[in-house]
Amino acid sequence: MPFVIYADFEAFLNPIESCSNDPSQPSTINIQKHEVYSFGYYIKCSYDNRLSKYETYSGSNCAQVFMNRLCEDVKTIVKKNSFQKCPVPLSDEDKIKISNSNICYICETEVNEDLFYNFDWHTGSFRGVAHQVCSSKYRTPRHIPIFLHNLSHYDAHFIVHALNFDDDKVEVIPQNKERYISFSKQLTINNQPVSLRFVDSLKFLSCSLDQLAKNLNDDQFTELKRNYPNNEDFSRLRRKGIYPYEFMCNSDCLKHPSLPDQHQF
Template structure:
């Protein structure tokens, strides 16, 4: 925030407060209903600010030297902004570049509180005091771009200025006709937008464009040339599959909470239960089966902390495996295939006389993958992170994990938030937690029903054919009944009436109860 003088101090402070209040309201509206209780600390940093502004004369660039729509007044003071506004209001047909043509009108404008040279930041103040709208366009590297676009749309007088810079000096010039001035750079365009300088052939097209463009800050649109007009995928390393992935899930006690009786005359939220994690299961799966581990099941205390500790240990083991690159195993048939290949298997482009062809292989298994460019081969590396996939992570499991994730101070924590309470993804060190529900938005019961029995490769290693028929459907779990560790020691299922679903608001069926007994 800039504080140019005492007159604007209160206005700028109020504007800053409104932005803070607006941010708080947006946070509460998009978040979890949290309320700002108090501000613990507020820091204000003050620094000298030197805004750009026009001063004394700078020669007109050669590009515009013969342009009749541009007036460059030769002044030896710092009032070039004032002289150019007066040159617009009181145009002179005889030597318009002379200051003497405008000195008699110097007091016609209200310059109270304005400084010389006049910075761009003070133009809005000038507009309010004189009811004259001003646009300022910059010129750099033979390119014109908007620097300041007025918000006074209905002003009777409108001034367009070109801002020039030469080393430490800066200077304004008057643009008599913006459309004519810009048409020199864009053929067959005669109507230009002040906000982005895009040209149009008809005025009605410009008006339609301004309705949308005026909603945004001034900008400069630069179209690509013929050599860079196509966007191509070139980050080929992101095609590489993660060699290891961890699948995980949590279970929790549903502990009832004592609550007060609700007031039927007012709306309220009543907390009826608290979810306390009681156990977890996970499995490390590798593209090379010999590194795939059996599932790990845990039930005990400090569930989420133990879960994260175990995963960090698994990550260290994975890192050690990946650091030991296996040498390539090349069969005679693969050597012939390499010699005949004329195309890189990574980028798909053909080899040329200048390109160097190399053999690409998997560092985990040693298997030959194909011929590749040497630079493609160097970039084609395994991801540095280990994906941890949890179904409905964003809606449920992340709330449990985040209770302990802050305990690991030595690990970097990053997240992609959906709002203040839900996260699309987050990372602990090189562990990247992602939600499979985000790209497979169905229940696990539906997803398993859509797959053939032969699809469950890891599942088949742990269970027999008879067990698979029982387990490849949604299980029956008495969530409400299991509210403490002692319930796990019971040798019989609870009665039918004890297995009640709060979500479905009903008991399980007799058929489901019989199925649970078989399991």
């Protein structure tokens, strides 16, 4: 599928009241419980920005609402893209590309007499010349990747508990008993399987989002600029904010009219 999804969660840090620790005995004390209360995800379409969208939510049953809304959006995506578009007429540029090309753009080997014009299944636009056998075997993957930064260490703990909402299977690639490299939730749409594949972007972008953002210029934030064209809003969202994690312990804190004291950050 020509779609990718980026998601993130926020959680309250609820303090846990417990008895005092016995200093003579080794032990671990839980002092806070992470209670997820908000999420945001962005669906990006590779060929039509009108199909891209941002979804956010704050409230109770956050992980379950996340899965419900995500599944509804994915079902809409698949149904809208389940019909093959007719090939569009070749442009002059396409014709020049064909006349100058003797390499299959799929397998990258020489094309002889079995040259075949390959068109995009979703847009109808010309992709390139290919062997007929390569073109017939070329398939759009039936999964949609969902990237969360530091998924394995954090967000996965919220999501996995919300995956068993139906009888469709869940596949997991574990790192150990508590952490997952990746996991997938299968959906059945139009009697066809479609997989939601959750992936930890930290596994191949091994630094913080703040540092990754600093590596980009303003003009490279095309999606952020498109959704927030106001320069002041863009500048504010462009940099990492300061979040009072210790202060945010319940939903009443969201209604606080001003910033908390410095020691609560």
